[in-house]
Amino acid sequence: MSVRIAVTGLGCVSALGQSVPTNWARLKEGETGIRRLSQPHPDQPRLIREGPAAVIDRVDTSAADAYAGRKVTAQLDPVAVYAVVATHEALTDAGLIDDPVTLAGANIVYGGASGGNATMEDGYVRILLKGQASVHPLTIPKTMSSAAVSQLSMIFGVKGIAFAISSACSSSAHAISEAAYMIRAGRAKVAIAGGTDSSLHYGSWYSWLALQAMATDTCRPFSIDRKGMVLGEGAATVVLEDMDHAKARGATIYAELIGAGGSSDAGHLTAPSAEGAGAAVRAAYAEAGIPTDTPVIVSAHGTGTPLNDKTETEVMRSVLTGGLDRHRVIATKSAHGHLLGAGGAIEFLLGVLALRDGVAPPILGYLGPDPECDLPLSLGETRPFEAEALVSNSFAFGGLNSVLIAKRG
Amino acid sequence: MSVSPDSVLDIIAEESLVERSALTPDATLESLGIQSLDIISIVFALEDKFGIVLEQSEFEGVTTVQQLVDIIVVKANAAAEAGPAGAEPAAKA
Numbered sequence: 232m233s234v235r236i237a238v239t240g241l242g243c244v245s246a247l248g249q250s251v252p253t254n255w256a257r258l259k260e261g262e263t264g265i266r267r268l269s270q271p272h273p274d275q276p277r278l279i280r281e282g283p284a285a286v287i288d289r290v291d292t293s294a295a296d297a298y299a300g301r302k303v304t305a306q307l308d309p310v311a312v313y314a315v316v317a318t319h320e321a322l323t324d325a326g327l328i329d330d331p332v333t334l335a336g337a338n339i340v341y342g343g344a345s346g347g348n349a350t351m352e353d354g355y356v357r358i359l360l361k362g363q364a365s366v367h368p369l370t371i372p373k374t375m376s377s378a379a380v381s382q383l384s385m386i387f388g389v390k391g392i393a394f395a396i397s398s399a400c401s402s403s404a405h406a407i408s409e410a411a412y413m414i415r416a417g418r419a420k421v422a423i424a425g426g427t428d429s430s431l432h433y434g435s436w437y438s439w440l441a442l443q444a445m446a447t448d449t450c451r452p453f454s455i456d457r458k459g460m461v462l463g464e465g466a467a468t469v470v471l472e473d474m475d476h477a478k479a480r481g482a483t484i485y486a487e488l489i490g491a492g493g494s495s496d497a498g499h500l501t502a503p504s505a506e507g508a509g510a511a512v513r514a515a516y517a518e519a520g521i522p523t524d525t526p527v528i529v530s531a532h533g534t535g536t537p538l539n540d541k542t543e544t545e546v547m548r549s550v551l552t553g554g555l556d557r558h559r560v561i562a563t564k565s566a567h568g569h570l571l572g573a574g575g576a577i578e579f580l581l582g583v584l585a586l587r588d589g590v591a592p593p594i595l596g597y598l599g600p601d602p603e604c605d606l607p608l609s610l611g612e613t614r615p616f617e618a619e620a621l622v623s624n625s626f627a628f629g630g631l632n633s634v635l636i637a638k639r640g
Numbered sequence: 641m642s643v644s645p646d647s648v649l650d651i652i653a654e655e656s657l658v659e660r661s662a663l664t665p666d667a668t669l670e671s672l673g674i675q676s677l678d679i680i681s682i683v684f685a686l687e688d689k690f691g692i693v694l695e696q697s698e699f700e701g702v703t704t705v706q707q708l709v710d711i712i713v714v715k716a717n718a719a720a721e722a723g724p725a726g727a728e729p730a731a732k733a
Contacts, residue, residue: 301657
């Protein structure tokens with residue numbers, strides 16, 4: 232592949248906190264953003280969000296406000312607020328926030344499993360609960376799947392191709408891979424990629440409950456007695472750049488994205504498939520051009536559901552060679568929860584930092600080994616681990632798989 | 641619940657992101673940067689806070705803070721006396 236892809240900017244917000252340094256520091260300290268919710272609905276006390284969740288209590292929009300104007304940011308649904316805050320950080324980090332010419336020529340590919348759920352819920356409360364025959368005139372533009380990417384384009388003055396990708400929990404991993412292909416195809420020198428989700432509202436909460444995929448205690452990836460996933464929220468943005476362009480302007484290069492592999496199970500709506508997921512991992516290795524015994528840090532999909540972790544173990548054990556101990560598996564959902572449409576991006580981002588710093592942060596909530604999850608897990612505390620590459624897995628509902636591989640920049 | 645001019649001004653300040661002290665009676669909405677979408681947000685906030693229903697079309701032609709407050713106070717108190725929101729059937733969709 233002639234055009235190489237540099238990762239030159241990172242930004243995120245999650246229940247762990249706001250900003251990449253905060254998320255990374257808390258992850259390394261073994262801290263979690265997951266806590267127990269017990270919130271009755273203000274109008275319907277019988278409805279209650281009760282159970283573990285990774286909630287963002289507060290977002291500091293002051294930097295985005297100063298950039299875009301408070302009147303712009305104040306009218307956004309949380310799904311767009313998270314995206315704007317993360318992207319402002321990533322562009323600042325990349326040294327592009329004050330470069331309108333480069334931004335105008337950039338592309339954006341941004342993932343989301345859904346749109347503005349808070350606005351949608353407000354509208355339904357007015358119509359169906361209160362009998363008010365009107366909703367806010369911005370309900371459609373705030374709830375559409377492309378709500379966040381539209382705001383990113385307008386706020387940051389990005390005039391190239393911009394669109395949203397929706398593939399459930401693989402959305403932002405797919406966004407990163409497709410953004411990279413845009414650069415490789417010569418359609419842009421810079422592409423902003425990532426994802427956002429805000430699904431901790433009552434409608435989403437009850438929908439996830441109905442799926443019976445949520446843990447009642449906490450998220451325990453690859454552990455014995457794991458019970459399920461924990462919903463989170465937030466956004467993560469990475470700035471991808473033509474390597475020559477990045478070097479020419481003296482950008483900081485966190486990593487090089489060397490491979491992206493995708494596949495679809497064409498199988499079950501919610502149950503994972505080792506065959507399908509394995510095909511995505513193998514495709515990523517093939518594109519990256521690295522042997523499977525290369526020491527890697529795996530940023531696992533690791534949802535903490537009984538079936539996902541078992542299947543992911545089967546996949547990684549079939550792919551990784553050279554002895555499992557030369558590799559290390561991290562599962563950061565145990566700290567920031569499941570960010571759905573932002574999950575792939577935040578897990579790639581945190582994996583890039585682990586690769587850069589030569590450390591493996593711990594998987595939280597671990598109770599003991601499960602024979603069906605026999606992987607070289609990072610447990611206990613953050614320890615040094617010198618990997619040569621990062622493998623970041625996303626295996627979504629619908630059997631939509633996306634795997635990213637990066638090496639040190 | 642009766643709606644006072646002060647409580648309306650609080651909501652106008654909050655929803656339109658204008659300093660409360662800048663909301664003088666003669667100040668024009670245009671000079672304060674209060675646009676039609678802000679007025680809709682103000683109306684929605686009043687509806688949620690006081691459990692009333694206001695017609696957005698009533699606010700066409702309003703140019704100053706005083707006019708906005710007056711019309712809201714009159715309409716809101718009339719609506720509050722007429723009964724709580726929800727008494728009207730929802731739109732049939």
